[in-house]
Amino acid sequence: MQNPYEVLGVPSSATAAEIQSAYRKLAKKLHPDLNPGDKAAEEKFKEVAAAYDLLGDADKRKRFDAGEIDASGAERPPRQSYYRDYAGAQADHSYADASGYADFMDGDDIFADLLRRSQKARTNRRGEDMHYRLEISFADSIAGATRRITLPDGGTLDVKIPPGLVSGQTIRLKGKGAPGFGTGGPGDALIEVDVLHDPRFTREGDDITIELPVSLSEAVLGGRVRVPTATGAVTMAVPKGSNTGTTLRLKGKGAPKRGGGSGDQLVKLKVVLPGKPDPDLEAFVSGWEKGKSFNPREEG
Amino acid sequence: MAMTREEFLKSSGLKVKVLDVWIEQEWLLPERTPSGLRFREIDVARARLIGELQSRIGANEAGIDVILHLMDQLHGMRRALAELRREMGEPKR
Numbered sequence: 001m002q003n004p005y006e007v008l009g010v011p012s013s014a015t016a017a018e019i020q021s022a023y024r025k026l027a028k029k030l031h032p033d034l035n036p037g038d039k040a041a042e043e044k045f046k047e048v049a050a051a052y053d054l055l056g057d058a059d060k061r062k063r064f065d066a067g068e069i070d071a072s073g074a075e076r077p078p079r080q081s082y083y084r085d086y087a088g089a090q091a092d093h094s095y096a097d098a099s100g101y102a103d104f105m106d107g108d109d110i111f112a113d114l115l116r117r118s119q120k121a122r123t124n125r126r127g128e129d130m131h132y133r134l135e136i137s138f139a140d141s142i143a144g145a146t147r148r149i150t151l152p153d154g155g156t157l158d159v160k161i162p163p164g165l166v167s168g169q170t171i172r173l174k175g176k177g178a179p180g181f182g183t184g185g186p187g188d189a190l191i192e193v194d195v196l197h198d199p200r201f202t203r204e205g206d207d208i209t210i211e212l213p214v215s216l217s218e219a220v221l222g223g224r225v226r227v228p229t230a231t232g233a234v235t236m237a238v239p240k241g242s243n244t245g246t247t248l249r250l251k252g253k254g255a256p257k258r259g260g261g262s263g264d265q266l267v268k269l270k271v272v273l274p275g276k277p278d279p280d281l282e283a284f285v286s287g288w289e290k291g292k293s294f295n296p297r298e299e300g
Numbered sequence: 301m302a303m304t305r306e307e308f309l310k311s312s313g314l315k316v317k318v319l320d321v322w323i324e325q326e327w328l329l330p331e332r333t334p335s336g337l338r339f340r341e342i343d344v345a346r347a348r349l350i351g352e353l354q355s356r357i358g359a360n361e362a363g364i365d366v367i368l369h370l371m372d373q374l375h376g377m378r379r380a381l382a383e384l385r386r387e388m389g390e391p392k393r
Contacts, residue, residue, distance in 0.1 A: 020358075024357055024358055036371075036374060036375060052356070083345040083371075085345065086340075086341060086346075087342065087371070088378055088379065093340070095329060095346070097373045097376045098376045100376050100377045101373075114383070114388075117383075
C-alpha cells in the first residue's frame with residue numbers, strides 16, 4: 001500500500017481536521033455508492049478508506065508515524081458489497097424510485113413505451129386482474145359445475161360455478177390473475193359468465209317457467225307426463241280438466257336461492273291438437289253438443 | 301433470504317435505538333409481516349451506507365435524506381437504462 005499521507009494528499013504535518021476534510025472530499029468523489037457506474041471507484045476508495053482508518057485514528061497515526069506499524073496493517077478485510085450492488089441489480093426492492101425519469105414515461109413515443117414497460121417490472125405492484133368470459137349451459141347455471149378454461153398463455157384455470165348463477169355474474173378467483181411484482185402479490189381472475197339461452201326454460205328470479213305441450217286427452221282426462229327440468233326430467237301429474245294456460249308448480253325445481261332452498265318450476269300447459277286432421281276426432285267433436293255452444297271469446 | 305429484526309441488528313451492527321430512528325425516517329424500509337419486520341441483504345448494505353455517510357462523510361440528517369432520495373432515483377434511472385439497452389437488443393456485457 002502507498003503512503004497514506006500521499007493517498008489522502010495531505011502533508012505529514014496535517015492536523016486531524018485537515019485529514020478528515022481531505023478524506024471526506026475524496027470519499028465523496030470515490031465512494032462506490034456515490035459512483036454507482038464507476039467500477040474503478042471501489043479500488044480507489046478502498047485505499048482512501050484504509051489510509052483514513054490509519055490517519056484518522058490519533059493513536060494509530062502516532063504508531064504509524066513512529067514506525068511501529070506500516071500502512072498494510074491498516075488494510076481492512078475486503079468489503080463484500082456496497083449498496084449499489086443490490087440497488088442496481090434487483091428490480092423489486094422497496095427503495096426503487098422512478099421519480100427521476102417519470103416525466104419521460106408520459107409520452108407516446110417508443111422511448112416512453114420502453115420505460116413504462118421496464119417500470120412495470122420494477123415496483124412493488126399487485127398483479128393485474130385478468131378478465132375472462134365463460135359460456136355455460138342453462139342446466140349448469142342451475143346445478144353448478146366446474147369448467148376448465150384455457151388461458152392465453154396455455155395454462156388452465158378451473159372455475160367452480162356456483163349453483164343458481166345468472167348470466168353476467170362474475171366469479172372472482174383470488175390470486176389467479178397476473179403475477180405481481182415484488183411484494184405486490186398476484187391479481188385476481190375475474191370470469192364473467194354468460195348463460196346460454198335454453199329455448200325451453202325462462203328464469204324469473206328463482207323460479208323457472210316452462211311451457212309444456214299436452215295432448216287433448218291429457219288435458220281433459222288428466223295423466224302423468226314427463227317434464228324436463230334444469231336438473232333432469234321428472235314425472236308430474238296433470239290434473240283432469242287442465243287447459244292451456246293452466247300453471248302447475250313443481251316445488252323446489254327452480255334455481256337455488258342464496259340463503260338456501262330453491263325456487264319452483266312453473267309448468268304452463270299448452271293443449272296441442274294432433275298435427276294432422278283426424279277423422280275420428282272430427283266425428284267425435286261434431287257429435288259433442290255442448291262443445292258447439294261453448295264460446296271461449298265470451299266471458300262467463 | 302429474509303432476516304428478523306434481531307438477525308438484522310446482528311448483521312448490521314446497528315443499535316436498536318438507531319434502527320428504530322432510521323425506520324421512522326424511512327431510511328430503511330423493511331417488509332412488515334404479521335410476524336414482525338423482515339430485512340434483506342439490501343437493507344444491510346443500505347444501513348452500512350447510511351452509517352458511512354453519517355460518521356465518515358459527515359452528512360447530517362437532512363443531507364442523508366437528500367442523498368438517499370437522489371441515490372434511489374439514480375439507481376432507478378440506471379435500471380431503466382439497463383432495461384432499455386436490453387429491449388433494444390444490445391448484447392449484455
